[in-house]
Amino acid sequence: xxxxxxxxxxxxxxxxxxxxxxxxxxxxxxxxxxxxxxxxxxxxxxxxxxxxxxxxxxxxxxxxxxxxxxxxxxxxxxxxxxxxxxxxxxxxxxxxxxxxxxxxxxxxxxxxxxxxxxxxxxxxxxxxxxxxxxxxxxxxxxxxxxxxxxxxxxxxxxxxxxxxxxxxxxxxxxxxxxxxxxxxxxxxxxxxxxxxxxxxxxxxxxxxxxxxxxxxxxxxxxxx
Ligand SMILES: C[S@@+](CC[C@H](N)C(=O)[O-])C[C@H]1O[C@@H](n2cnc3c(N)ncnc32)[C@H](O)[C@@H]1O
Numbered sequence: 001x002x003x004x005x006x007x008x009x010x011x012x013x014x015x016x017x018x019x020x021x022x023x024x025x026x027x028x029x030x031x032x033x034x035x036x037x038x039x040x041x042x043x044x045x046x047x048x049x050x051x052x053x054x055x056x057x058x059x060x061x062x063x064x065x066x067x068x069x070x071x072x073x074x075x076x077x078x079x080x081x082x083x084x085x086x087x088x089x090x091x092x093x094x095x096x097x098x099x100x101x102x103x104x105x106x107x108x109x110x111x112x113x114x115x116x117x118x119x120x121x122x123x124x125x126x127x128x129x130x131x132x133x134x135x136x137x138x139x140x141x142x143x144x145x146x147x148x149x150x151x152x153x154x155x156x157x158x159x160x161x162x163x164x165x166x167x168x169x170x171x172x173x174x175x176x177x178x179x180x181x182x183x184x185x186x187x188x189x190x191x192x193x194x195x196x197x198x199x200x201x202x203x204x205x206x207x208x209x210x211x212x213x214x215x216x217x218x219x220x221x222x223x224x
Contacts, residue, residue, distance in 0.1 A: 001179065002048070005171045006073035010049050012167055012177075024210050025055040025112060028141045028217055032108050033060035035137040035219070040107035043068060043131060045096050045124075046114025050078030052141070053089055056110060063108075067091040068099060097123050104133045112141040116187040125200035132222040138202060144209070144216035145189040151212050159184070190216045 005012070013021045029052070032042065039062045044053040047067030056065050067089055069075050075091045082089045094100040096111070096118055109128050118124040128138050146152040160181045168174025188196060190207050193216070197205045202220030209216050 001176050002071040003073045004173045005176045006077055008171045012171055016163055020211055024141060024215055025052045028110060028139050029055035029059035031219060032110055032137060032139040036108045038062040042108040043106045045111040047078055048074045050081050052110050052112040057087055065089055068094045070095050097127055099127050099131055101131050103130055105131050107133055107136050109138045115140055115142055116183050125196060129201045129222050134222055134224045136222045138220055140218040143184040144213050147209055147213040155214060193218055
């Protein structure tokens with residue numbers, strides 16, 4: 001599915017979100033950058049076309065960032081994009097549920113709009129924890145549950161009706177843009193995701209709602 005939409009992925013993200021997706025990634029990068037040393041090793045899981053990895057580098061130019069994704073066409077686009085802005089980022093092919101990295105290899109992990117797509121959120125969180133050093137920081141950006149009821153209903157209409165139609169038309173894959181609202185519906189809300197992080201061994205877990213809870217940024221540190 002991701003290979004099918006890779007070529008139009010960025011365009012549709014920016015178009016369908018009115019560029020809000022860029023702001024959200026910058027917020028994630030800023031939060032993670034503030035939590036880590038300037039030369040921290042950061043893994044961006046489910047990196048797609050590389051936007052979050054590059055946002056981390058913008059916020060923390062000294063960080064050593066690696067991206068991982070299991071979709072080769074996405075990785076090829078990410079590598080080309082990094083080259084265009086003069087960044088050297090290793091973009092590695094690998095499964096988020098079996099990351100090709102040693103235990104405790106990173107000081108920070110980001111995952112943007114990726115956790116929801118994994119076969120198991122719990123296993124994804126355990127794998128994030130595994131590759132983090134004790135005390136290392138995880139920042140999870142994901143669609144969530146709008147907090148104000150009237151706004152939630154309006155957003156649901158946009159997300160479940162308009163978005164699949166426009167996304168399907170422009171990407172050529174309507175099923176991918178029908179899958180998107182379905183996958184968000186089945187994904188844990190803010191509180192539940194925070195609880196799952198704690199259960200997976202993260203401490204100091206907190207979240208902030210982005211754009212009224214359309215998305216949320218969860219952060220936590222790996223316990224000992
Ligand atoms: C919605 S995109 C998000 C891309 C990027 N992080 C962003 O912020 O735009 C989801 C990405 O997750 C990747 N993905 C889904 N399941 C994966 C898995 N099990 N292992 C690695 N990558 C995965 C897909 O290939 C896709 O590139």
